[in-house]
Structure formats: structure tokens, C-alpha cells
Amino acid sequence: MAGFGAMGIFQIVFLVGMRHTTSTHSALFLNTSPLWALPISWLIERQRPRTGGMIGALLGFLGVVLMVGQPDATARTTLLGDLLTLGAAICWVGVTLIPRPLVARYGAVPVSTWMLMGSLVVVGLVGARDAVQSVGDPPGWGAWGALLYTGVLAMVGANVFWHRAVQRLGAATTLVYYYLQPGIAMMLGVVFLDESVRLTQVVGLLAVFAGVLVAQRAAITQPAVRVADPAGQRAD
Template sequence: MTNSKGDRRTRRRPRHLTVDLGLLLTAVIWGINFSVVKLVLQHLDPLGFNALRFPFAAVAVWVLLRATGRPALPPRSEWLRVLGLGVVGHVIFQIAFIYGIDLTLTGNAALLLSTSPVWVLLIASALGRERFNRAILLGVIATLAGMAILITGGSQEVGGAGLGDLLVLGAALSWASFTVFGRRLTKRRGALEVTAWTLWAALPVIIVMGIPDLMRVDWSSVPVGIWFATAYTGIFGIAIAYLLWSRGMKAIGQSRTAVYQNLVPVIALATAWLWLGETPTAQQLGGAAVILSGVAVARGLAGRRRRPAP
């Protein structure tokens, strides 16, 4: 029996390794994505940009579904749930995210979005799916303190508690809601299916909302590189990253998956520094340290409380 258990653990390691590598890739994709989005928004309005990049994502997940022989449509019994998740996880999230990053610093956006795991725990606790404990409370308090340090500097260079910061925070809450409410459907139907279905459900709304912006674009003045950047944000920033994230949630659980999100603001700050010249301020770095500590406390201690005894 001992050998059998050892063999099962050995067989699981390669699978978990690919999942972990996929989540590491997701952190890199999302970290770079902040600066890419910021660059594209210098040439395109936010809703028009979303309307261009979402078709790239929709085609990418369709190709993956076809290649793996997965069902192209959800069962009728899941349509309402898929529609709701599409609105929360794509329409609301993307609008708040795209306008937020347009109105604040790239580093602020990445740090505020990194708070979403704490809101996941808080929402799950409110729904009775997670036991509210001291770890979650400490994590929430520390995260709120870090956010206060980050966005209340009284200077636009730091963020100044502006509308952009508040919109990105709304995006973090939207992503947390999508994560909590989509977990059971992902376990039942699969990460690729849920990613594709919810994205397609949101696609018509996002395109219609972006048409007025697209009609005002002077296409002759848009550099070719902007099209490649738009494709990157759609195919990698949305389709591939969402898929790898959902796969991680299903394979290794919420706590281990969410650890990789701590890397995103670090990569985003470094990329913005190198590409956009956004030198991190002392206040940003202080806020980052407190925010990431709060997220780590909430997830780490909560995860240990859930871990079964050996």
C-alpha cells in the first residue's frame, strides 16, 4: 500500500509541475499586460480597445475548444449562470480595469488588482464557503492599510486617491466575485469550457459598447505595433491567462494558485519602470509591501487552518 501511495504522488508531480509553470507564465503575462494596455490606450479609447481585443480572445478559446474536442456550448441548465459570470468576470471587470488603468499609474493598478485574493476570502466567508477567522481579518486590515498608503499621497504622481484607483479596486472586487461564484461551475465543466463560455457571453455587449469609440478612430494614424499589442492583450492577457488561472484553481486549489498573483505587481512595476519610465516612489513601495503582506497573511494562515491533519 505504501508503494501504491508513493506511485500516485509521483504521478501527480509532473501534472502539478505543469500547472505551476502555467501559473508562473500567467503572472508574467499579466505583469507585462499592464504596460501593454497603457501603451495601447495612448492610441485607442478604452471601450474601443476592449471591442478590438475581445474578438482575439474569443477566437483563441474557440480554437482551443475545437482542438480538444470540448463542447462548444454549455448545457441549457447552465446558461443563466454562464451569462451572470460573463457579465461579472468580463463586462464589469474589463470596463473597470480598462478605465482604471487609463486614469492611474500602471504600478497602482497592478497593486490594487493584487488585493483580489483577500476579497475572494471575504466574499467566500460571507457566503459561508470559508470560515471567517483572525487570519482573514488581519489580512483585510493590512490590505486596507496598504491601499490607504498607496492612494492617499495627495499627488497625482502617486495616485492621489483618484477615480482610476477606485475603478481598479472595483475590478479587483469583480474578479474576486467571478472567482468565488465560478469555482463550482469550473469544477463541474472544466476551466477551458467556462473560460470560453463566459467570454462569448460577454463578447456582444463589449463590442456594442465599443462601436462609438471605434467610429472616431483615425486608423491611418494607428501604428502597426498597436495591432500586435492588442492581439497580445486579447489572446494572452485574456484567453490564455484566464484559462491557465482557472486550470490552476481546479488542479491545486485556491490558496496555492493565488500565491502566484503576488508576482504580478512586482513584474508590472518593473515593466512600467523599464518601458514607461514610471519610477516607483517610496510611497508605492511602502504600499506594495503592506498590501502583499496582508494578502500573504490572509491566504497563508487561512490555508493552514483548512489543511487536514496528516
């Protein structure tokens, strides 16, 4: 369900939504996932949000708003694009919550593999036509390298680490780390793309780190969760 449904739909609605909205709107709506995780975890898993977790999530989102900055007034945005991106954020909460019992039983590696294979079926069916059309005009080596990076490291590796963290810290706390993405992208842009950084972006980055720290400190007080590793052994 998490693979075919949540993860597959996430990929589709996120990419389609980006075509109909700005990158600013996309970043803001996508980073609402930790905020959605609080009530959804409460409803599905009966996990009452901790005060520290709620403060960390709100502080992190404020930091993202500061880092993204003001949207381009000349850019084209639509309600459809914003709603699709918001739907992608909610889907990612499902990707995080749904497989938790399976990860606890079988481990993060096999569950992440099943989820990615399931999402590949959904994305493959939707993108089959474009894939066939690209045969006549294949992409360059740079595009293939980007595909290899996103497929192996960004998808497989990141999902394994992500689901292990969910089992140990809980969904709401782990999702707060989602806010680190814009900050890391900003720092990489400075190093590799010679991009400039505004003071508000630095303040936003500090707010994100503060939010993650607050959420992490709240998670330390939670009891440890026993997690099954891929070899079938259990570790605290």
C-alpha cells in the same frame, strides 16, 4: 453570468473609471478585491475566513499602498471614477467566485473560453461605435501587438491559470496573489523603462510577498480540492 455580467462589466467600469480618476487611485481601489473576497466568500459560499488569509490580505494591501505612494496633488480625480474602480474590484470577485462549480465540472479552459466570449459580447456592444470610427484611422503595428498580447496571454492564458488556482486554493487565498501585479509592474518598469524605485516601494513589495506567503501557508492546511481537467479526468 460571470462572462456576460461580472467580466464584461468589469472591463467597462474599469476602463471608464480610469478616465475619471488617477492611476494611483485606480491601483488602490482595484487591489481591494482580496479584501472584498473575504466577506463575499463567507456570505455566498459559507467559507469562514481563516486568520492567516485575513492577515495576508491586509498585509498585501498595505504593501500595495506603499508601492503606489502618494497621489499627484495636481491630478484630477472624481468620486465617480473612484466608485467605478471600486465597482470593478467587486466585479472581479464575482469573476472569481461565480464560475467555481463550472470549473470543477468542466475544467478551466472551456469555462474561461465561455466567459471571455460572453464578455466580448458586452464589451463589443459598448465599444462598437469607437471600433467603427477607428476604421478610418487604424492603429499602428505596436497597438495591434499589444492587443494580441493582452487578448491571448493576459486574458485567455491568465484566466485559465487563475480559475485553476481558485479551485485548488480557494477564492480568498488566490485573490491575495492579485497584489503581486503592482510589484511585477514596478520591476518591469525598472528593467525596460529605466524607472527609479523608492525605498518605500521596496518595503511595500516585501510586504506583498509576505502577505502572499502568509495566505499560502494558511491555505496549505485546507483539504485538497478535486479539480476536473479539460480531458474529463480528475486530479487531486
